[in-house]
Amino acid sequence: MKKYLCDQLTNDPELHIEEMEQMLLDKFDVKVSPSSVVRALKDWPRKKMRRIAQQRDEDLRDYYLYRLAKLDVQSFQIVYFDTACTNTLGCLRHSGRAPKGKTPIKYNKLKRGGQWQILPAVTQDGILMYRVYQGSTDKFVIEDFISELLHFCEPFPGRNSVIIRDNASVHRSPKIQQMCDEAGVLYVELSPYSPDFNPCEEIFSNLKTFIKKAYKENPEVAEYDFKFFLEWCVEVVGDDEDLAKQLFHHAGIPITHPE
Known part of the structure; x- marks a missing residue:
């Protein structure tokens, strides 16, 4: 059985x-x-589950890896970017301890300030640049972000010369492609349904954990200026070079340095 x-x-x-x-x-x-x-089932403990989209296409994933290999793309050349959203409720821990049969209760002063977007550019050395803002993320936001990001990029095969994006429609602007072409920077699309190839996903996970810890220690800062609080959290997590290199490794990218 x-x-x-x-x-x-x-x-x-x-x-x-x-x-x-x-x-x-x-x-x-x-x-x-x-x-x-x-x-x-003592040898089958419950663990956090990793979900994989049924729509994932292994051939497209292989083709993405083939493109990087054919271009001889190195880790120091790669810049990933993506967006995540949070709000004041995202600062709160959702579990706690209480006596058996009791529900843990905690009172917080909550302000509903709407959704905040976090848009970082991630390299093997950490978060290169970022934006924190309210509102939606459309192609104009991404175009302006890439325009600024290109100031930190060198022509391929230099440092930060390969920008990798997911297949969201707002990332496919012809203007972005033109800007990258003019700067000599490669603009590469991830294979669909492949968050494991994008270190931004784990950056966001670590960031959300840190946001909850920081809010627990300094709630008055978040309540006074939530944008400043989020920016500080992004900078702390983004300055962790060891974490960034670890997440590149998780994405299947071996760490290399320019000669």
Whole structure:
């Protein structure tokens, strides 16, 4: 029965205990207690799940990696960018401790200030530049951001000479492509549904964790000037070179330096 459970969890790792109980009853006509299921799965602990889009195309992922290899793109040449959003509620921790049978309660002074966008450019040395702003992210915001980013870029194959974007429509502006061409900078598109190839995704995860920690320690700063608070958080996380190199490694990019 344990092998059967493990096979089912391999196909569907988010099954709950009661669902597994029912599956065992249907398959073996045996009523198993929840504690027995838990003991049987002691070597299969619950973990944070990584979700992969069914739309992911492995051929397109291979082609993206092939393009980088064919161009001999090195890590010191790459700049990734992407956007994430947060708000004042994103500063709060959503779990806490309390006696058994009690719900943990915490009172906070909350202000609804709308959504804030965080738009960083990430290199192997950290966050090269960023913007924090309210409102939507359209092609004009991205065009203006890339225009500024290009001041930090050298022509290929120099440092920061390959800008990598995801396949969001606002990143596909002909004006951006023209600006990059004129600057001698490559503008490369990630394969669709491939967040694991983009260190920005993990930067955002680390940033959101740090925002919650910083708010816990300095709530008055966030409540007085939320934009300043977010910018400070971005700079602290963005200055961590070891983290940036680690995230490049996670994205499959070995760290290299210009000769």
